Amino acid sequence: MALLGLGAGGAGLAFVLSAGFSARDEPTAVEAFVARRLRNFSIPREHRDARNPVALTPVVLARAREHFADHCASCHGNDGRGQTTLGRNLYPKAPDMQLADTQGLPDGHLFWIIKNGVRLTGMPAWGEDTPEDDSTTWELVHFIRHLPKLTPEELAEMREFNPRGRRDWEAAEAERRFLEGGEVAPAPPSSHAGH
Amino acid sequence: MREAVAILSWIALVAATGAMQAHEGHQHKVMGTVVQVHADKVSHVEVKTVEGKTVVLSCDDKTQFMKGKSAAKLQDVVAGIRVVATTVEEGKTIRAVEVQLGEMDAAAKPAPAGHKH
Structure with a gap:
């Protein structure tokens, strides 16, 4: 059992050293x-x-x-x-x-x-x-x-x-104008909605 | 010895987590005009963006459709309508979390009938 644990741990350690960790992973x-x-x-x-x-x-x-x-x-x-x-x-x-x-x-x-x-x-x-x-x-x-x-x-x-920050307000305003049929504004810088 | 086994076992558990990486993307905004809608179990809305690209949005039962501050439905999404969608990338799929519906694009509106003399 101890050997099994050591083996799995060793393999895990090797994987961690090569691949690292990421918060993107699913627990x-x-x-x-x-x-x-x-x-x-x-x-x-x-x-x-x-x-x-x-x-x-x-x-x-x-x-x-x-x-x-x-x-x-x-x-x-x-x-x-x-x-x-x-x-x-x-x-x-x-x-x-x-x-x-x-x-x-x-x-x-x-x-x-x-x-x-x-x-x-x-x-x-x-x-x-x-x-x-x-x-x-x-x-x-x-x-x-x-x-x-x-x-x-x-x-x-x-x-x-x-x-919201200033960029988000500007992006929201550009979207509102677009939806209402207005001229297309240049692409808003905050194309990442969550940023 | 026991502690070493416990620590290494924990590393194995965490490493197994690392092996299950699910690289999901950021939220993005797609602004454009609907080209066509394929309504099925998972509906696909083809949008021509203001940058001139064609993007296919996957819409499911979790996708929220809004017209101003009121709720809308997938059935309200028709060719020619302007939309702003909040999306997430899931592999090769672009899933729409929310779709704001706007006015019909002027270029998509049928030309007014000419006067007959």
């Missing part, structure tokens, strides 16, 4: 399984089962939608599917939060991940340890629950709140 099933278990261990039990203390209202949802578009969408995408340049090239990749792997997590679990981040991933800890920031985080939990029901109109509205 193996074993690695993903172990990482998920470790993430679950990182959350104290009493926090894991916490219920959302913020009442869900249209105003709360609108505020969370705007907050998500401004702070989270660069990696997760406005729709939470992680189909962004950053999200697709992180290691591990940003998850599709509309799916059961995320939607099946308890509220307290989602809250903890947003507030404390996840070590050795691209997910940082957000906000300070204040009641105001906690309330904002709970509002985001409501929004994450809403992701599978997001409408195209909500998505269009979120786009207005996505962070």
